[in-house]
Amino acid sequence: MTTGEFGAWNFIFYLIGLFAVVTPLFPFWATRFVARGKEGAIKTGVTANLIIALVATVAYLSLVAVILDALNVTSVALLIYLIAAVQIINLYLNGIFEACLRAVKPQATGYGLLIEEVIKVGLAYAIFLGTHQLFLGAIVGIVAGASVQAGFYLWLLKDYLRQAIHWGIYGNG
Numbered sequence: 066m067t068t069g070e071f072g073a074w075n076f077i078f079y080l081i082g083l084f085a086v087v088t089p090l091f092p093f094w095a096t097r098f099v100a101r102g103k104e105g106a107i108k109t110g111v112t113a114n115l116i117i118a119l120v121a122t123v124a125y126l127s128l129v130a131v132i133l134d135a136l137n138v139t140s141v142a143l144l145i146y147l148i149a150a151v152q153i154i155n156l157y158l159n160g161i162f163e164a165c166l167r168a169v170k171p172q173a174t175g176y177g178l179l180i181e182e183v184i185k186v187g188l189a190y191a192i193f194l195g196t197h198q199l200f201l202g203a204i205v206g207i208v209a210g211a212s213v214q215a216g217f218y219l220w221l222l223k224d225y226l227r228q229a230i231h232w233g234i235y236g237n238g
Contacts, residue, residue, distance in 0.1 A: 114157045115157065118153060121157070148205060170221060188206040
């Protein structure tokens, strides 16, 4: 990775961290409510975290558009920043999914991590071998691995997501 790419790497993940700062808000309570058998706790937590994730992602994209326009960055860099936006959604979804799974299928979080790592490393390596773009391969690998992990967790929780949303559950305990 070049010095410029390493700087962009740090800046991207710094920005993602800023927009993912409230990721643990609902997962903190989700494990508790799911373990207590509260009807709709999973669907409500996932929906709430997804709404926050979408707002955070739109805010990230708005900020990145302004910053990259001011810096006159290349289209490749723009593509990398756009791909990285998906990681914000992944962080919110995987956070709530793992919190819920800890209460019903705790072993699944280990399987999810294994799946994520295999996809991340394999895809990053394949992209690097095919394009010689280490930075692009690393970003795509990280985002794709976390996306597949989220898909795996979603599949495990699909039956729980058929329950009704109960917005008051997180306000009343």
